[in-house]
Amino acid sequence: MKATVIHEFGDFDVLKHEDIEQPSPKPGHVLIKVLAAGVERLDHYIREGSIVPELPFPHILGADAVGEVAELGEGVTGFEIGEREIVAPGYPQEEDETDIRPAVTAPSFALPGLHISGTYAQFMEVPAYALVKDETGLKPEEVATLPVSLATAVHALKQIGEVKAGDKVLIHAGASGSGSMQIQVAKAMGADVATTVRSDAKGEFAKTLGADLVINTRKEDFVEQVKEWSGGLGADVVIDNLGGDVLSKSIDAVKPLGVVVAFGFAAGTEVTFDVRNLFFSQKQLRGSMASDMEDLEWGLEQVRAGRIKPLLDHTLPLSKAAEAHRLIANNEVTGNLVLLPWAE
Numbered sequence: 001m002k003a004t005v006i007h008e009f010g011d012f013d014v015l016k017h018e019d020i021e022q023p024s025p026k027p028g029h030v031l032i033k034v035l036a037a038g039v040e041r042l043d044h045y046i047r048e049g050s051i052v053p054e055l056p057f058p059h060i061l062g063a064d065a066v067g068e069v070a071e072l073g074e075g076v077t078g079f080e081i082g083e084r085e086i087v088a089p090g091y092p093q094e095e096d097e098t099d100i101r102p103a104v105t106a107p108s109f110a111l112p113g114l115h116i117s118g119t120y121a122q123f124m125e126v127p128a129y130a131l132v133k134d135e136t137g138l139k140p141e142e143v144a145t146l147p148v149s150l151a152t153a154v155h156a157l158k159q160i161g162e163v164k165a166g167d168k169v170l171i172h173a174g175a176s177g178s179g180s181m182q183i184q185v186a187k188a189m190g191a192d193v194a195t196t197v198r199s200d201a202k203g204e205f206a207k208t209l210g211a212d213l214v215i216n217t218r219k220e221d222f223v224e225q226v227k228e229w230s231g232g233l234g235a236d237v238v239i240d241n242l243g244g245d246v247l248s249k250s251i252d253a254v255k256p257l258g259v260v261v262a263f264g265f266a267a268g269t270e271v272t273f274d275v276r277n278l279f280f281s282q283k284q285l286r287g288s289m290a291s292d293m294e295d296l297e298w299g300l301e302q303v304r305a306g307r308i309k310p311l312l313d314h315t316l317p318l319s320k321a322a323e324a325h326r327l328i329a330n331n332e333v334t335g336n337l338v339l340l341p342w343a344e
């Protein structure tokens with residue numbers, strides 16, 4: 001089969017499109033013919049070597065996949081060959097750990113493309129318990145935009161941020177893969193949403209997703225804008241996809257007792273803030289990482305109900321994964337990019 005693999009960390013050109021041996025499903029596992037694989041900023045970080053110091057090379061990146069059941073491993077029942085399935089974007093490798101919550105705390109929890117072989121391939125083998133039937137009615141390339149962005153958005157807003165209907169929520173980078181989905185999830189939960197962008201074009205896009213207030217941070221100060229929007233107090237919850245200097249300002253933008261959810265680090269990994277700004281007003285800083293099966297299922301329910309839509313920027317053949325990574329690294333993507341393993 002064809003797969004895009006890395007043999008070393010490095011720049012975009014370490015992504016090599018190669019013939020490799022097709023996996024066969026272990027007992028309890030299913031062989032999936034991958035129809036479409038999403039591209040995440042995390043894939044870019046892993047490829048350049050900034051997430052883990054070593055990997056068992058050659059390694060296949062990618063955490064998002066939708067595909068068809070191609071072969072059943074020993075003992076697997078309840079699946080039809082050719083049936084459309086979504087691969088959970090992270091799951092324990094040991095079946096007896098599937099009830100542990102949050103799933104990321106299970107000792108054998110693994111993200112495809114990081115801890116285990118990923119989705120940039122024509123076939124992948126997955127435990128049957130990590131598959132969710134695709135009943136969205138969407139095209140594979142649309143579905144492939146969803147697993148990571150949707151499930152992690154639900155996890156961050158619902159479980160970690162504990163957002164309630166009527167809450168005022170600030171979401172950074174509203175046109176990014178994560179931010180664009182978080183806006184939709186927050187709106188589906190009945191929240192009012194403010195979002196930040198750095199260009200008017202991305203701002204227009206964020207408005208189409210239902211953002212109530214769009215702040216272009218090249219022209220306006222988001223702390224001032226959010227305070228004014230929320231009657232002076234600050235947001236109930238901030239989802240911070242950016243880290244760095246932005247995160248320290250997110251603490252200023254949240255109300256007393258409010259919650260800042262640290263979700264990403266596109267603007268930097270090091271953050272400096274005055275600790276008094278946190279405890280005097282009992283603000284809370286919480287981390288959100290990956291998702292549970294319930295997050296994906298709840299999100300997919302919203303998709304089926306038409307409350308959340310996939311945001312596909314464009315597709316590329318899998319052989320063009322290096323170009324996809326370049327676009328992500330240069331912030332040239334609105335919504336999500338998807339690779340097609342069977343396209344020329």
Ligand SMILES: NC(=O)c1ccc[n+]([C@@H]2O[C@H](COP(=O)([O-])OP(=O)(O)OC[C@H]3O[C@@H](n4cnc5c(N)ncnc54)[C@H](OP(=O)(O)O)[C@@H]3O)[C@@H](O)[C@H]2O)c1
Binds near residue numbers: 197
């Ligand atoms: N916690 C989790 O489970 C989880 C899951 C998925 C992703 N993440 C993390 O979330 C972050 C965003 O991921 P993504 O997939 O949404 O990325 P993405 O689609 O590549 O978008 C990132 C966006 O961040 C903005 N940005 C970049 N540098 C910035 C800076 N210095 N200041 C302000 N804005 C900046 C850019 O938008 P503008 O041009 O509009 O500013 C860019 O489009 C990443 O760090 C990723 O690793 C975490």
